[in-house]
Amino acid sequence: MSEVAFTEEVIRLAGDEIRTCIQCGTCSSSCSTAHLMDNSIRKLVHLVLEGRKSEALASESIWLCTSCLLCTVRCPRGIRPKAVISALRQICEREGSVSRDASFEKIFMDQIRSRGRISEVLLSAAYALRNPDAAVPIMEMGIELLSRGKVSLNAGVVKGMDEIERIFRELGND
């Protein structure tokens, strides 16, 4: 993807308003994880508009967004900065250039697709199997939660799974 095509693709995914960004920083100063980010969300938008694809996609910030949407609520230009993050995540995934371990997101989405909901037990189990190092420190807490009945072992499936499948297909996941 060329630099221009990259910019156009993000705009297609996240909305035309991005072009009207005035770099005021309302989004980044509203952001609850801004202090952890290498590039602020404001700067990410600038990188996108400048077509600086590799810098934008390599940014750790993309994976720190908690989707609280305060940026989107407050943006004075009606831009959806959160949608920019989502677009960048999508492009990363499509291009296989996810710089970090995205296995959690994958397991999460796989479960949604197969059950229409998340089962905490299955999710933690699947994640723990793939990432034993990450799982060990929290195992104790898991057991305690389980013993107090805070975690349900029932992993149901929602009604209308065909609808769920349709949504996935419409969003281009075959």
Place this chain on the structure above:
Amino acid sequence: MDSSERPMRIGVYICHCGLNIAATLDVEELRRFAETLPNVVVARDIQFTCSDAGQNTIKSDIAELKLDAVVVAACSPRLHEPTFRRTITEAGLNQYMLEMANIREQCSWVHMESPALATQKAKDLISMAVAKASLLRPLETESIPVSRDVLVIGGGVAGISAALDLANAGLRVYLVERRPTIGGYMALLTDVFPTNDCSICVLAPKMAEVYANPMIRLMTYSEILAIEGTVGHFRVTGVTKPRYVDPTLCKGCINECSGACPVEVPNEYDFGLGKRKAIYMAIPQSVPLVACIDTNACIGCGLCAEACPADAVKYDQQPEEFKLDVGAIIVATGWQPFDASRKEEYGFGRYRDVVTTLQIERMLNAAGPTRGEIVRPSTGEIARSVAFIQCVGSRDHTVGNPYCSRICCMASLKNAQLIKERYPDADVSIHYIDIRAGGEGYEEFYLRAQRLGINFIRGRVSSVEEGDDGLYIHYEDTFLGKTIMKRYDLVVLSIGLEANRDAEVVGNLLGLSRRPDRFFEIAHPKMRPVEAHIDGVFIAGCASGPKEIQVSIAQGSAAASKAMQLLFKGEIELDPTVAFVDREKCIGCKLCVDTCPSRAISVKDTAFVDEARCKGCGTCAAACPVDAIEMRLFSDEQILAQIRAATAVKGEYPFIVGFLCNWCSYAGADLAGTSRIQYPTNIRIIRVMCAGRVDPSFVLEALRRGADGVLIAGCRIGECHYVKGNLHALQRVEVLRGLLREIGIDPRRLKIAWCAASEGDVLARKIEEFVEELRDLGPVGTELAAALPSGKV
């Protein structure tokens, strides 16, 4: 023409324009052709028709050959129509007995490579002009006497400036102000940029002048209730609300009565910072200097009446209605501040130490609630650190105000300077997105602020939080790329300017249109800055958008001078090229009322066109379902005659009849000519005042007469000179296309296009495209033949 009259005698003058026309067109052939046309008694070719010699030829022909009408085939009527109208008037003809055939801009210059086809087109254009000229009627310009009085609505600085200029020129002015005093927001400000003059010191003399001027009748605490009539004679009804204080007796001492008053309420003239009594004077410099009782606060104890040494308090005062007859109205209704509590993240209304620009203006004002001290309202202590947050309620999509309020940067620069001058140790920061300091002396003013040590931080503040020891603001310093939280004693929200909601009534009474930003719309966003769409109505100051004081003053003066120009002679000339109603035909359906952009049509039993208001666009005539509305110029019969003349020969295929609006498309076609942009000769252009003038019958007649296509071109959407004429045209085209489909004609034969006066190339390309499209469709009627089962016509 009545059959009893002798036949019309027309002279045709074909201009060589040096070689501009003659190099492409066979002028001699055109002249011989013109001689053969009905009613033509003389046809001449002239080297330069606009020269004195050329004009004299026309004049002597008019005298010797007793001509009734003149056709000049030359350049665009947009260039020399006024010239030749003058020529024929000097020879004793009515100025409207002229028709021009545009054979230069719309023929010789755009068809330089096909002289034969261009000459054929020119013949058609001349024949069309002669056909129209045969139906021209003399039109008399009527003058009506007007009232020379002017109503100024709004007593802020723009209204004051307008009123004084008019009064000084000798016109009587009625100045109506809703509040108990004139002066507007300017009277409440502290010093004003870029000179840091004391605001009231420069304004108060003007306010006093208004009061003293015998030509100005000042009506404060008054509102407009009704406006009828049109330019020259607006009949205005208003009411003066009771102050419960006799203005002829009140001495303005105020301390006696308000000292006795036991009721205290927040003072709206301090924006809630200070208090006032139920009987009060808005500001010490109020004009008129008369107290006023706030009935919402008054408990009726009667103490003020007892205290008043002049016995001026009158509890039985009644509202007084007034009626005015004025020739013009100046709307100077001003603005209203953005309600800062709508930006919840900034905490205005929750945190006492978050204040607005207007409150800091009052604090800085020596006559204000803190006597000029900058204090934290929560503690009353001097504020040691102050943050200004810019663009609160401006440039903000989330509150519906995408526009820049234009004055807030300068206001904060000024207030920050004043604070820094009074408290040199104070930490003063301005948090901005862009500093907009465009104006004489403004950038220098910015420099001065920087030199004083004010901090400029680029980044919009996202939120304000109250902590135990002060306010914390969150922002990203976008130059550093760091998100920061910083403590301040006082936060000033630099609130934007909004359209005054209280002025909506006046706007509706007058029929003013409003822009998407809710401010009143002016007649042209660039070229007519103080005129409304309605004749005789002018707009000055912030009523038409945020402005600084000096621009408001200039607009007040400009509006005054426009009103003077209109009324000075005591009479106005009405343009006779307007619409009129055939009362026999009218069925009173009121369709025309809504199409009229000038609100010139009213319907009682039948429609009536107020000729003083009508601008002659003709959209109503096209809309009328029973053809009861007719235009005095560009009449149905004249345009139909042009269509018939255009389609008489049909010298080429495909053959297009075009209707182009005078202001944009026709001008665009002229520009294509002056730019020598070449396009096919297939189109015959008929000039109309507005695309909205094109009656469905014109389109049908053209197609019936064998035109292969009809092009309607108007101003770009949003740029119509009659506001919405092009939209009406579009709507009609859509209906017409359905009709064509039903009768078996391919709807693609009707094309509508938008083209600005600057877009000659766009128009040329549209014509080119249309010719190609029509070539594909085949001659008109092909589709009818194809529809027959046998395939025969």
